[in-house]
Amino acid sequence: MPTVTAALGSRNESSRGLLEALAASPIVSELLFVNNKASDLKLSPAQTRKARFIESDFFSGATIAHLLDAVKTDYMMLVLPGEEIDLGARALERILQVAEASGAGLIYSDFKDDIGGALTEHPLIDYEPGSIRDNFDFGATYLISKHATDAAIKNHGRVDERLRWAGLYDLRLRLSIDSMVLRIPEPLYTRVPTDQRASGARQFDYVDPRQREYQIERERVATQHLKRIGAYLAPQFKTRGLSEQKFPVRASIVIPVRNRERTIADAVGSALSQQASFDFNVIVVDNHSTDGTSAILEEIASRDRRLIHVQPMRNDLGIGGCWNEAVFSSQCGEYAVQLDSDDLYSSEHTLATIVAKLEEGPYAPYAMLIGAYKIVDFELQEIPPGLIDHREWTRENGRNNALRINGLGAPRAFYVPVLRQIGFPNVSYGEDYSVALRISREYEIARSYEPVYFARRWEGNSDAALPIATANRHDAYKDHLRTVEILARKRMNQR
Numbered sequence: 001m002p003t004v005t006a007a008l009g010s011r012n013e014s015s016r017g018l019l020e021a022l023a024a025s026p027i028v029s030e031l032l033f034v035n036n037k038a039s040d041l042k043l044s045p046a047q048t049r050k051a052r053f054i055e056s057d058f059f060s061g062a063t064i065a066h067l068l069d070a071v072k073t074d075y076m077m078l079v080l081p082g083e084e085i086d087l088g089a090r091a092l093e094r095i096l097q098v099a100e101a102s103g104a105g106l107i108y109s110d111f112k113d114d115i116g117g118a119l120t121e122h123p124l125i126d127y128e129p130g131s132i133r134d135n136f137d138f139g140a141t142y143l144i145s146k147h148a149t150d151a152a153i154k155n156h157g158r159v160d161e162r163l164r165w166a167g168l169y170d171l172r173l174r175l176s177i178d179s180m181v182l183r184i185p186e187p188l189y190t191r192v193p194t195d196q197r198a199s200g201a202r203q204f205d206y207v208d209p210r211q212r213e214y215q216i217e218r219e220r221v222a223t224q225h226l227k228r229i230g231a232y233l234a235p236q237f238k239t240r241g242l243s244e245q246k247f248p249v250r251a252s253i254v255i256p257v258r259n260r261e262r263t264i265a266d267a268v269g270s271a272l273s274q275q276a277s278f279d280f281n282v283i284v285v286d287n288h289s290t291d292g293t294s295a296i297l298e299e300i301a302s303r304d305r306r307l308i309h310v311q312p313m314r315n316d317l318g319i320g321g322c323w324n325e326a327v328f329s330s331q332c333g334e335y336a337v338q339l340d341s342d343d344l345y346s347s348e349h350t351l352a353t354i355v356a357k358l359e360e361g362p363y364a365p366y367a368m369l370i371g372a373y374k375i376v377d378f379e380l381q382e383i384p385p386g387l388i389d390h391r392e393w394t395r396e397n398g399r400n401n402a403l404r405i406n407g408l409g410a411p412r413a414f415y416v417p418v419l420r421q422i423g424f425p426n427v428s429y430g431e432d433y434s435v436a437l438r439i440s441r442e443y444e445i446a447r448s449y450e451p452v453y454f455a456r457r458w459e460g461n462s463d464a465a466l467p468i469a470t471a472n473r474h475d476a477y478k479d480h481l482r483t484v485e486i487l488a489r490k491r492m493n494q495r
Contacts, residue, residue: 002096003029003073004143009058009081010035017086018079023047027092029073034058035081061163064171068149068159075099076149078168079141084192085111091188095143098184105148105179106172108138109188119190125472127181130482132225133404134169134218137475140191144171148179156228165214166221173225215392222404223397231403231489235396237444240367243417245334250278251355252308252333256285256322257341261292263456268300268307270344274351280333283308285322288315320424320431327419337413338432343455345411346374350452354413357448367418367443368436370409373453380454389449398447399440403482408436408445411453418443429474430481437485441492 006022008031022028023046031050035058043051052070056063058081067076075096079085091109099107110123124137152174153159159170175181226232253271257264264284271282286294286309294311301307308331312322327336337354339345359365372389376382390409392401402408412432422438424431439445466474 001027002075002100003027004075004077004092004096005030005032005071005073006077006079007032007034007067007071008079018084019043019047021087021092023050025092027096028077032067032070034063034067057164059165059168060161061159061167061170062161064167065159065161068153068171071146074146076144076146077141078144083140083194085140086190088188088190094186094188095184098182099143099145102180102182103145104182105145105152105175106138106142106181107145107184108142108182109184109186111139112187112190114190114192121187122191122468123185123472124183125476125479126183127176128479128483129176130403130479130484130486131176131181132173132222132482132486133406133479134166134222135406136479139189141189144175145179148175151178160221163217163221166218169218170221173221174228177225177229219392219397219401219404223400226400226403226486226489229486229490230493231486233399233441233489233493235444238442240365240415240418240443242365243334243415245417247334247416248279248331249281249333251276251280251335251337251351252326252331253280253282253337253339253351254285254323254326254332255282255339255341256287256319256326257289257293257297258287259289259291259293260341261289261296263342264293265296265300266344267339267341268297271339271351272300272304272306273348274345275348276352276355278355280351281306281308281331283310283326283329283331285310285312285325287312287317287322316426318426318428318431320428320434321426323424323431324426327414327416327423332416334416335413336416336419338411339453340410340455342458343373343453344380346452346454350411353448353450353452354411357446358413358415365415366446367415368439369413369446369448370436371411371413371448371452372450373410373455374451376454376456378456378458380456383457387451388455389451390447391449393445393447395444398445399437402437402440403485406478407433410455412436414439427477430478433478434481437481441485441489 004027006028022031030052032052032054034054035056095107112119113122124139155178156174159167163170255267268282284297286297297309301309310325312325326332335355335358337351354369358369374382374387388409422435425434
């Protein structure tokens with residue numbers, strides 16, 4: 001029978017049922033309490049006989065390296081700090097059965113959430129080569145094969161013991177190169193979640209300036225992983241060149257919209273108020289709105305010929321498909337500049353600033369630019385986290401780090417001849433991320449770190465409070481995009 005060492009993070013002593021189940025199980029040989037002192041816990045005699053204590057940070061490289069050296073059993077079960085969990089009936093036996101049958105290096109499962117005594121299903125998503133982001137959700141507990149970790153260390157080196165926060169992340173990436181990371185689509189335990197914020201409140205955690213050192217460390221770990229698998233790109237870029245295509249205006253502000261009668265007039269007004277030394281227009285792709293949006297746009301267009309109100313013939317378009325309607329139209333300018341239908345430019349000089357940035361620097365004119373923005377409420381008052389400038393994007397390593405994070409910032413602007421070679425995927429989430437990854441494979445993406453854009457957070461935002469199924473679908477899609485991009489970069493490096 002395979003054996004297990006359970007490594008538990010701090011505050012897991014609140015999971016009394018978990019401790020009792022682990023201590024009573026003949027499968028579990030040892031309980032390793034990380035970042036706890038023996039005097040902090042009230043253990044039963046059975047628990048005490050199996051207990052060992054390690055005073056260290058659970059996620060540090062030194063702790064993970066020590067655990068890997070200390071564990072002599074077939075598997076190590078990690079129980080992450082801070083969340084109370086309760087194993088389901090025969091959950092240990094089931095996860096070991098799958099581990100033994102599959103030979104996977106890391107095995108995790110779905111679970112149930114207990115919120116105020118009400119149980120709800122919490123499915124996770126499958127792991128794939130592009131799941132290298134550091135916030136991939138494995139749940140509160142998972143199993144690691146000792147055989148697989150020994151092979152990973154032999155083939156790819158030990159976990160970096162200098163890491164303060166990313167030890168477990170480093171181990172997972174090394175494991176994933178040669179071993180399967182496998183999800184069991186069955187709820188094997190129940191969790192009492194500690195973070196119950198809506199998706200819209202969590203999405204900017206990684207750009208919190210208080211986490212800057214944390215993010216830099218994780219970027220270093222991800223970059224080393226890309227080097228190990230042959231997907232790293234050095235800071236050498238292709239020159240964009242000039243196109244012979246003819247354009248009616250120098251720039252087009254592109255606004256896809258559906259049912260935004262409350263905000264569309266403000267967005268269009270912000271776009272039309274831009275002051276520039278060149279001709280521009282505003283292309284609003286109205287995706288079959290059923291509220292008052294279309295009437296508002298028709299009225300504005302009757303007063304200002306610069307507003308191009310496009311209503312697609314097709315009724316199956318996502319946001320990406322609406323962008324294609326604008327970009328491939330004969331009315332599109334040489335540059336296409338983003339504005340969402342509920343956001344605003346921060347001044348009347350935003351468009352001129354963006355075009356000027358696209359045409360300066362060592363690889364100018366650039367194929368793409370990404371600016372900076374402020375998070376504001378509906379009354380344009382700044383709200384946390386405030387300025388989002390994505391300073392983690394560096395010229396030296398930005399396109400590699402782009403594979404670790406979930407977004408690259410806004411507003412985005414494109415050189416249309418290059419964009420027409422690529423096009424947007426016809427989806428309503430991740431379409432911009434897909435294009436940015438593809439462009440960054442060959443070209444340098446220009447950056448502007450001054451806020452030129454107001455992103456308004458309100459109850460109408462499409463990402464304000466996503467159901468688990470939708471959030472999972474979004475995460476899985478972006479992991480798919482990363483998988484394709486990693487494969488493409490490996491092929492490019494091999495050539």
